[in-house]
Amino acid sequence: MGTDVFLIGGSAGSILILLQILPHLDKDLPFPIVIILHRKSFPQSSLHILLETSAALSVLEAEDKTELENGKCYLAPANYHLLFETKRLLALDASEKVNFSRPSIDVTFESAARIFKNNVGALLLSGGNQDGVEGLLHILQNKGVVAIQDPATAEVSYMPQQALQAIPDIKLLQPDEMATFINKLKYNT
């Protein structure tokens, strides 16, 4: 069971964790990373630039029909849901908020489960909302790999806590274990 895409979802308290993960990711990861963060919608959003300064690999903000490349990070733009049109093509969707959020983590996780089946890895970080839990369940149902930030280490523990409640045996990661966890997925075949 290989990994064709890795998803990271986060809300309040997750940017600092991302800034810890991104510098330690392998540049030659054989899959793309897709990040869905809840954030206020800035008119000229610069979050991907902030993330990229600390990252070992390039961080791009996804646009309409962006083609995915391995070893690159893609950030969902503010105010759009991010979907997978195919394994190689992203699509955006400006429809209703889900869990009071757009982008919604559930929406992207579910879309990935649909397109990639069991070849998805996903990690849910700190947050104060229950977005992402349903998405993790879908990925798990399709036999993908799922993990969450250990709620004990999360600035806002509600989101990973909800995931832990729904999936009691889910893998818990400390912030300093996350990059290694992702890097090792390339050996999963």
Add this chain to the structure above:
Amino acid sequence: MELDIIKDEEIELLLEDVSALYGYDFSQYSRASLKRRLNRICVVDKFASFAELRYRVINDSSYLQRFVEEITVNVTEMFRDPNFYKKLRTDILPLLGTYPFIRIWVAGCSTGEEAYSIAILLQEVNLAHKALIYATDINPSVIEKASKGIFPLRTMKLYSENYINSGGVKDFSSYYTAMYDVVKFQSGLSDRILFSTHNLVSDSSFNEFQLILCRNVLIYFDKDLQNKVFSLFDGSLQKLGYLALGDKETLRFSSLQDRYKQIQKHKIWQKSN
């Protein structure tokens, strides 16, 4: 917990039915969004299976309008992306003011929020008297809503913030009258707007414009259909006219990119002479 009520091959079957029976061709719509919408309509309208939905669509022509409204996305805002409207206000509209008459097309206008935003801008730059906005959508029911100019009161806080961020200096509430939980926009605004149905997939050009806005519509189309629609816009734009797209949409990689110049980093492209 079922991810998909409708399977991929069933979607194609349904789209063929809708095209053959009613002439709406959704075959080049982006599958990722379409699948979500179809699953959503099954949940909202309580269809337990694909067969039930298909039966209803085939046998109840009065259901079609709702079907089209539900599988297309009708989420919109007034003055969405305020910086875009600021650019229109300060640069683009004053340039268009040099023409004797200004025609603007809002393609895929949904419930009309964008068309009313443009009507407000035109009034504020003193061009409303010689401008006409053509606002079109595939969907007859949203066009009917749009033409009434009635919107929920609860959305006004956001719209008013957007308006101010776009450079508006008036009291936004001076543009509408509140009645219970809705507001009605001044008829002076809707007088400058012509609402009509138009299907970007199958209908042709119907006029020549100096500005076409089509924002957050093309994200739902595949690349071939996007190029087809770009040609339609190209054929409907005067030389030196402007085409405005959504915040994450682009003319790059399209068949038009060589003949259009992007205005700085804005999602506005000018047709060359």
